[in-house]
Amino acid sequence: MAPAAGAVAGRKNWSAECRNMWRVAGPVILTEIFQFMLGFVTAAFVGHIGKIELAAVSIVNGVVEGLAFGLLLGMGSALETLCGQAVSAGQLQMLGVYMHRSWIICLSTSLVLLPLYVFTSPILRLLRRSAAISAVSGRYARWCVPQLFAYAVNFPIQKFYQAQSRAWVMTAISGAVLGVHTLLDWLVVARLGRGLVGAAVVGNVSWWLLNATQFVYVVGGSFPEAWTGFSRKAFASLGGFVRLSIASAVMLCLEMWYYTAVLILVGCLKNPEIQVGAISICMNYQLWTLMVAVGFNAAVSIRVSNELGANHPKAAKFSVVVATSTSATIGLIFTAVALAARKQIPRLFTDDDILVKETAKLGYLLAATIFLNSIQPVLSGVAIGAGWQSLVAFVNIACYYLVGLPLAAVFGFNLKLNATGIWVGVLIGTVLQTVILFVILVRTKWQKEAMLAEERIRVWGGGDVELPHVQETRRTRR
Incomplete structure (x- = not known):
C-alpha cells in the first residue's frame, strides 16, 4: 500500500506543479x-x-x-x-x-x-x-x-x-x-x-x-x-542591480544573436539567394515553436525563484524537472511535424520549386534544432530564476562563439558544405551548451541556492547585514 500511496502522491504533486507552470x-x-x-x-x-x-x-x-x-x-x-x-x-x-x-x-x-x-x-x-x-x-x-x-x-x-x-x-x-x-x-x-x-x-x-x-x-x-x-x-543598491541586469542582457542577447549569425554567414556564400531563402523559411517556422519554449522559460524562472525565495529547495528542483519534461514533450510534437511536413512547410512561404527543395533538405536539421530549443530556453529560465546569469553568459560565449560559429564557418566555407554545414556547426554549439547546463543543474546544491536567494533579498532590499550561514556559503562556493 505504501508504494501505491507514494505513486498517487507523486502524480498529485506532478499535476499541481503542471498547473502552476x-x-x-x-x-x-x-x-x-x-x-x-x-x-x-x-x-x-x-x-x-x-x-x-x-x-x-x-x-x-x-x-x-x-x-x-x-x-x-x-x-x-x-x-x-x-x-x-x-x-x-x-x-x-x-x-x-x-x-x-x-x-x-x-x-x-x-x-x-x-x-x-x-x-x-x-x-x-x-x-x-x-x-x-x-x-x-x-x-x-x-x-x-x-x-x-x-x-x-x-x-x-x-x-x-x-x-x-x-x-x-x-x-x-x-x-x-x-x-x-x-x-x-x-x-x-x-x-x-x-x-x-x-x-x-x-x-x-x-x-x-x-x-x-x-x-x-x-x-x-x-x-x-x-x-x-x-x-x-x-x-x-543600484550597482548590484545593474550588474545582474547586464548579465541577464548579455546571456539573452548571446542566445538571440546566435541564429542571426547563421543568416549573416549564409549571406556570405556564393550565390546565396536560394540558401538564404531556405534558412529564412526554417527560421520563421522555428520562431513560432520557440514562443512556446519562451513561455516555459518565464514559467520555470518564476517557479524556481519563488521556491528559492520561500526556502523550498526541493520544490525548486522538482519545478525544473516538470518544466523541462513538459517543454521537451511539446518540442517532440513540433519536431515530428517538422519531419513529417518538411516538404509541405516551405510551400506556406513560397511557390518556388527550387527553394522548396532546398528548404526540405534542411528539414532534419530544423527538426533537431526545434527539439533542442524546446529544452535550452527552459534551462536558461532556471538560470534566471536562480540568479546564474553571469555563469551562463560565459557558457554561451564559449559554446556559441568559440565553438559553434567557428565550426559553422569551417563546415560551410572550408569544407564547402554551404548552408547545411553552417547549420551543423551552429547545432553542435547548441548541443554543447545544453549538455553543460544539464551538468550544472545536476551538480547544483539547491539548499545553498536558497540561502543565496535570502541574501540577495536582504542586500538588494535595502538591508546591509549578511547572514553568517550565507557568508559560509560564499566561502564554500569559492
Whole structure:
C-alpha cells in the first residue's frame, strides 16, 4: 500500500506543479504572440506600399529594433530573479522598488541605444545596403524612437505582473492593443495613405497604449502591497542591480544573436539567394515553436525563484524537472511535424520549386534544432530564476562563439558544405551548451541556492547585514 500511496502522491504533486507552470506559461505564450503580431501587422500593411518600404520596415524590425528589443528584454529579465524570490519571501513591498530600479536602468540603456536609431541610414550604408533602402530605413527608424523607450518601460512591468501570477491581465491587455493596432494601421496606412510615417506613429501609439493600460492597472489598487508609489529606495543598491541586469542582457542577447549569425554567414556564400531563402523559411517556422519554449522559460524562472525565495529547495528542483519534461514533450510534437511536413512547410512561404527543395533538405536539421530549443530556453529560465546569469553568459560565449560559429564557418566555407554545414556547426554549439547546463543543474546544491536567494533579498532590499550561514556559503562556493 505504501508504494501505491507514494505513486498517487507523486502524480498529485506532478499535476499541481503542471498547473502552476501553465498558469504562467499559457498567458506568456499568448502575450509573446500578440506583441510579436504588432510588428507583423505593420509589415503586412506596409508591404502593400512598395518593396523598398517593406524591405526598410523588415530591416528596422529585424536588426535595429531586434537589437534594442533583445538588450532591453534581457535587462528587464533581472526582475524575474528578484521579484520571484521576493514574492515567496513575503517581501511584496519590494516589487515596486525593483520595478522602479529596472525602469531607471532600462531607460538609461535606451538613451545609449538612441544613436542606433538616429544614425540607421549611415550605418546601413557602411554595411553596403542600397542607398534607397538605407535612406527609407533611416527615416522610418527615427520615427520609431518612441517605441525604443516604450520597450524600456514595458519589460519591467511584464516581469512585475508575471512574478505575482497576473500574466492573464497582461495577455488581455496585449490582445486588446493588437486589435486597436490593426484597426489604426488599416485607417492610417491603408485608408488615409500616410505611408511609413503613419505606420511608425501607429506603432508608437500602440506600444505606449500598452504601457499606459498596464500602468493604470498597477496604480489603480490591484497591487496594494507591491506598489506603494515611487520611492527613493529605487536608487539604493543600484550597482548590484545593474550588474545582474547586464548579465541577464548579455546571456539573452548571446542566445538571440546566435541564429542571426547563421543568416549573416549564409549571406556570405556564393550565390546565396536560394540558401538564404531556405534558412529564412526554417527560421520563421522555428520562431513560432520557440514562443512556446519562451513561455516555459518565464514559467520555470518564476517557479524556481519563488521556491528559492520561500526556502523550498526541493520544490525548486522538482519545478525544473516538470518544466523541462513538459517543454521537451511539446518540442517532440513540433519536431515530428517538422519531419513529417518538411516538404509541405516551405510551400506556406513560397511557390518556388527550387527553394522548396532546398528548404526540405534542411528539414532534419530544423527538426533537431526545434527539439533542442524546446529544452535550452527552459534551462536558461532556471538560470534566471536562480540568479546564474553571469555563469551562463560565459557558457554561451564559449559554446556559441568559440565553438559553434567557428565550426559553422569551417563546415560551410572550408569544407564547402554551404548552408547545411553552417547549420551543423551552429547545432553542435547548441548541443554543447545544453549538455553543460544539464551538468550544472545536476551538480547544483539547491539548499545553498536558497540561502543565496535570502541574501540577495536582504542586500538588494535595502538591508546591509549578511547572514553568517550565507557568508559560509560564499566561502564554500569559492
